Amino acid sequence: xxxxxxxxxxxxxxxxxxxxxxxxxxxxxxxxxxxxxxxxxxxxxxxxxxxxxxxxxxxxxxxxxxxxxxxxxxxxxxxxxxxxxxxxxxxxxxxxxxxxxxxxxxxxxxxxxxxxxxxxxxxxxxxxxxxxxxxxxxxxxxxxxxxxxxxxxxxxxxxxxxxxxxxxxxxxxxxxxxxxxxxxxxxxxxxxxxxxxxxxxxxxxxxxxxxxxxxxxxxxxxxxxxxxxxxxxxxxxxxxxxxxxxxxxxxxxxxxxxxxxxxxxxxxxxxxxxxxxxxxxxxxxxxxxxxxxxxxxxxxxxxxxxxxxxxxxxxxxxx
Numbered sequence: 001x002x003x004x005x006x007x008x009x010x011x012x013x014x015x016x017x018x019x020x021x022x023x024x025x026x027x028x029x030x031x032x033x034x035x036x037x038x039x040x041x042x043x044x045x046x047x048x049x050x051x052x053x054x055x056x057x058x059x060x061x062x063x064x065x066x067x068x069x070x071x072x073x074x075x076x077x078x079x080x081x082x083x084x085x086x087x088x089x090x091x092x093x094x095x096x097x098x099x100x101x102x103x104x105x106x107x108x109x110x111x112x113x114x115x116x117x118x119x120x121x122x123x124x125x126x127x128x129x130x131x132x133x134x135x136x137x138x139x140x141x142x143x144x145x146x147x148x149x150x151x152x153x154x155x156x157x158x159x160x161x162x163x164x165x166x167x168x169x170x171x172x173x174x175x176x177x178x179x180x181x182x183x184x185x186x187x188x189x190x191x192x193x194x195x196x197x198x199x200x201x202x203x204x205x206x207x208x209x210x211x212x213x214x215x216x217x218x219x220x221x222x223x224x225x226x227x228x229x230x231x232x233x234x235x236x237x238x239x240x241x242x243x244x245x246x247x248x249x250x251x252x253x254x255x256x257x258x259x260x261x262x263x264x265x266x267x268x269x270x271x272x273x274x275x276x277x278x279x280x281x282x283x284x285x286x287x288x289x290x291x292x293x294x295x296x297x298x299x300x301x302x303x304x305x306x307x308x309x310x311x312x313x314x315x316x317x318x319x
Contacts, residue, residue, distance in 0.1 A: 002067060003200035007207040009063035014055050014211035022215065022222050025049035048220055051095050053228020056212045057088040060204035064197075071197050075130045076242045080201060080235060083123060087162055087234025090115050091226035098226075106226065116162065119234075120155035127154070127241060135246045138318045157240065157249070162233030164256035167263060167282045169229045172218035174284060174298045178255045179232045180209050181305035185252045185312040186239045192317070198243065205235065218295050245316050252312030255305045259283055 026049055061081055064071060071077045094106040133150035134143045146153060169175035183206050190199040212228075215221045233256070240249035250257060262283040269277045279286040287297040
């Protein structure tokens with residue numbers, strides 16, 4: 001029952017604090033600066049407060065610190081906490097810069113890359129003292145030792161996951177809802193493995209995200225900002241490593257992988273062929289340009305996220 005207490009703490013805390021937090025952000029003019037490349041209908045959202053991710057990053061950590069105070073002494077758990085907070089801090093810095101400068105540039109790509117590289121290396125150096133560099137091929141007994149190449153896997157997964165969730169954060173409820181579905185396999189697998197603290201931590205994040213969605217569902221009263229999207233990507237990558245679900249994570253985060261691949265293909269096609277493959281990327285905008293309502297696009301992506309979660313559980317259990 002203790003893990004569900006943490007879930008309720010995260011849920012209730014965000015529900016209770018969010019209204020006052022939104023009002024404070026509105027008074028301080030802390031709103032989203034929409035990219036010039038966004039569709040016209042989404043530019044109307046530029047007065048919506050951002051940095052909602054601050055609450056669903058901080059409250060799960062606080063809840064875990066209260067209910068499981070000794071969990072910080074466990075290296076694997078501390079890594080999860082620090083990955084969540086560290087990527088949230090990068091996002092927070094990015095959000096603050098966007099707000100101050102009133103344009104959507106934020107941190108430079110080079111600086112973001114450097115910060116993510118530093119965090120990935122730091123994670124690996126701590127991680128390797130308590131885990132191996134082997135990855136298990138699902139549905140087999142084959143283990144592949146990547147050796148020093150494992151640090152490259154750490155970097156690409158952290159960078160890819162955090163940026164992928166960031167790309168998906170473009171519609172009301174989209175990134176938050178798909179993140180809930182992506183976190184469910186981690187919670188389930190932690191539960192059946194008897195890893196109570198990891199199970200509780202994931203539940204705390206899910207509870208906080210569900211509460212956040214109460215205010216982010218259409219019409220959104222607040223956005224998560226880079227604070228939330230980078231933190232969510234970072235913590236999911238950390239969970240994949242700590243739980244040795246590196247391969248399963250590709251399926252668990254299927255929505256984010258799909259969004260990222262579409263963007264990469266689009267950029268590559270434009271540069272090499274001077275032609276677009278898709279109407280627009282990130283790909284969720286292409287559906288609205290084809291006549292879909294935003295809410296229906298979000299629900300469709302939630303459905304895809306749910307299917308990926310089920311498949312991810314099947315692969316994860318076999319890992």
